[in-house]
Amino acid sequence: MNRIKKLLIEGLWKNHPVFRQLIGMCPTLAVTTSAINGLSMGLSVIFVLTCASFIVSSLRKIIPPQVRIAVFTIIIATFVTLVDLFLKAYFPEISKSLGPYVPLIIVNCIILGRMEAFASRNPVIYSVLDGLFMGTGFTWGLVILASIREILGGGTIFGINLYQNGKILVMILPAGAFFALGFLVALMNLLEKRKW
Amino acid sequence: MKQALRITCVLTVVCLLSGFFLSFAYNKLSGKIEENQQQTIKKNVLALVENGAYMEEETSEGEKYYLIFNKEKNLVGYAITEEGNGYQGKIKILVALKSDLNSLWGIQIIESQETPGLGAKINSTEFKNQFKGLIIIPQINLTKKEPENHNEISAISGATISSRAVVKITNKAIKKLKRILEK
Amino acid sequence: MVKELFYIFLSAVLVNNFVLTYFLGICPFLGVSNKIESALGMGFATTFVMTFASTISWLIYYLFLEKFGLSAFLGYSVFILVIASLVQLVEMFIRKYSPGLYHALGIYLPLITTNCAILGLCLFMIIRNYGFIESIVFGFSSGIGFSLVLLIMAGIREHLDTCEVPQVFRGASITLITAGILALAFMGFGGIIK
Numbered sequence: 378m379n380r381i382k383k384l385l386i387e388g389l390w391k392n393h394p395v396f397r398q399l400i401g402m403c404p405t406l407a408v409t410t411s412a413i414n415g416l417s418m419g420l421s422v423i424f425v426l427t428c429a430s431f432i433v434s435s436l437r438k439i440i441p442p443q444v445r446i447a448v449f450t451i452i453i454a455t456f457v458t459l460v461d462l463f464l465k466a467y468f469p470e471i472s473k474s475l476g477p478y479v480p481l482i483i484v485n486c487i488i489l490g491r492m493e494a495f496a497s498r499n500p501v502i503y504s505v506l507d508g509l510f511m512g513t514g515f516t517w518g519l520v521i522l523a524s525i526r527e528i529l530g531g532g533t534i535f536g537i538n539l540y541q542n543g544k545i546l547v548m549i550l551p552a553g554a555f556f557a558l559g560f561l562v563a564l565m566n567l568l569e570k571r572k573w
Numbered sequence: 574m575k576q577a578l579r580i581t582c583v584l585t586v587v588c589l590l591s592g593f594f595l596s597f598a599y600n601k602l603s604g605k606i607e608e609n610q611q612q613t614i615k616k617n618v619l620a621l622v623e624n625g626a627y628m629e630e631e632t633s634e635g636e637k638y639y640l641i642f643n644k645e646k647n648l649v650g651y652a653i654t655e656e657g658n659g660y661q662g663k664i665k666i667l668v669a670l671k672s673d674l675n676s677l678w679g680i681q682i683i684e685s686q687e688t689p690g691l692g693a694k695i696n697s698t699e700f701k702n703q704f705k706g707l708i709i710i711p712q713i714n715l716t717k718k719e720p721e722n723h724n725e726i727s728a729i730s731g732a733t734i735s736s737r738a739v740v741k742i743t744n745k746a747i748k749k750l751k752r753i754l755e756k
Numbered sequence: 757m758v759k760e761l762f763y764i765f766l767s768a769v770l771v772n773n774f775v776l777t778y779f780l781g782i783c784p785f786l787g788v789s790n791k792i793e794s795a796l797g798m799g800f801a802t803t804f805v806m807t808f809a810s811t812i813s814w815l816i817y818y819l820f821l822e823k824f825g826l827s828a829f830l831g832y833s834v835f836i837l838v839i840a841s842l843v844q845l846v847e848m849f850i851r852k853y854s855p856g857l858y859h860a861l862g863i864y865l866p867l868i869t870t871n872c873a874i875l876g877l878c879l880f881m882i883i884r885n886y887g888f889i890e891s892i893v894f895g896f897s898s899g900i901g902f903s904l905v906l907l908i909m910a911g912i913r914e915h916l917d918t919c920e921v922p923q924v925f926r927g928a929s930i931t932l933i934t935a936g937i938l939a940l941a942f943m944g945f946g947g948i949i950k
């Protein structure tokens with residue numbers, strides 16, 4: 378139970394993939410133009426992380442170390458393709474918004490990183506939970522960043538109009554993504570200094 | 574040697590399983606995916622045409638175009654897609670012409686990557702509404718002021734290049750359709 | 757035809773730069789851009805991989821996968837396997853012929869595999885229906901665009917090292933903000949292709 382709690386805190390905060398480990402930035406910057414996009418990407422990553430962790434952890438004693446990266450990659454690519462097909466079939470609008478960034482989940486350092494650092498060395502139940510918690514941490518990070526960009530740059534949140542004048546347009550442009558994430562990382566550094 | 578064999582086995586099995594699951598999933602979902610793609614075009618076209626009921630797809634010289642019919646099975650118009658360079662990237666437009674080929678039912682922007690807040694305004698209802706019922710003889714012209722003639726479009730202020738691209742691509746689409754229909 | 761290819765080149769390098777517009781290749785961008793020599797080496801290796809990745813992927817996709825109707829669900833897996841193999845080859849090559857560069861690049865060399873830019877390149881090539889020659893040019897141009905931004909960033913960061921950055925901003929934070937300003941600057945290239 379304690380171990381699970383530790384995994385939870387690590388995944389959601391202490392070892393946050395984007396804000397602390399500084400990995401998985403490509404999708405973080407790319408899909409956070411609106412909160413709904415951020416949330417969709419986050420949920421897709423949770424699915425892939427959890428399933429891949431389950432398979433990798435179950436097979437960890439069988440996978441030869443020399444080809445482990447290749448095997449991890451094939452497993453990840455399978456689940457990502459599944460998500461892509463699923464979105465195209467049942468949520469075509471979201472599939473179109475996220476575009477090529479769904480297949481790009483395959484090369485999201487977070488997933489490969491977790492397989493290598495955790496799932497391939499730990500029992501199944503913990504690996505699955507680690508995948509779930511890391512994925513959730515990634516998701517809330519995406520939603521926060523996306524919400525900031527959407528509110529400041531678009532005047533909406535989850536599509537609901539908030540205000541019309543005074544929008545800071547640069548926030549939904551690529552440059553705004555860099556600025557927003559840069560400041561959020563600085564904020565995390567500040568919190569870490571104060572031992573939060 | 575035993576190691577190399579084991580590596581090969583594991584890799585082959587993983588690849589085969591992966592391929593098997595994916596082809597299974599694709600089999601189940603491809604129908605729905607295809608349907609979605611068709612639905613999008615249909616939805617886009619029928620949204621523009623007043624009494625449009627159904628469409629028929631035709632191909633000529635490798636180009637796809639659509640014939641639009643109303644409930645009474647009369648031809649009310651044509652639709653065709655065309656693309657070209659915008660400000661930030663490619664713009665893909667669906668153009669719906671009335672059956673007399675003198676004016677438009679309207680246009681839909683299918684794909685664009687224009688600057689949000691500026692060029693992206695080509696997606697706005699106000700800009701697109703200018704194309705409803707627009708005369709296309711001899712061609713559509715862009716103006717920076719208020720349109721004086723019935724074949725003129727007013728550019729979006731601050732987004733001249735995007736506006737000009739839309740007009741250019743639409744004219745291109747019309748020319749392409751007329752050329753196909755003449756055959 | 758040449759005009760089209762030139763547009764592809766200009767677009768990939770300046771107007772829609774892979775790093776600053778599509779956010780592809782951020783990990784190595786943040787990791788290797790602190791010294792000009794390693795940025796140069798990384799850029800060179802990545803351009804090489806990207807050019808060959810687009811070529812080989814195109815061939816396999818259109819000459820094999822499409823013919824058998826497998827492209828819709830095996831495409832991604834095949835692309836990543838091609839990329840991983842190419843990176844492996846490049847790694848062996850650099851290790852043998854330039855040990856200095858090999859050590860400088862360190863972990864980032866095998867990480868070229870997970871460089872979103874390369875997979876992204878293959879994906880865009882398919883989405884935009886590029887022909888064979890166009891794909892080769894696209895691959896090469898994207899590599900150049902990536903290297904260009906990496907070099908500029910390295911130059912800025914070497915200079916930043918001599919400045920007093922507030923502590924909370926040190927590291928990734930100031931690099932990201934600088935990248936944002938760079939992205940704004942590159943927006944000036946928009947509209948040069950009519």
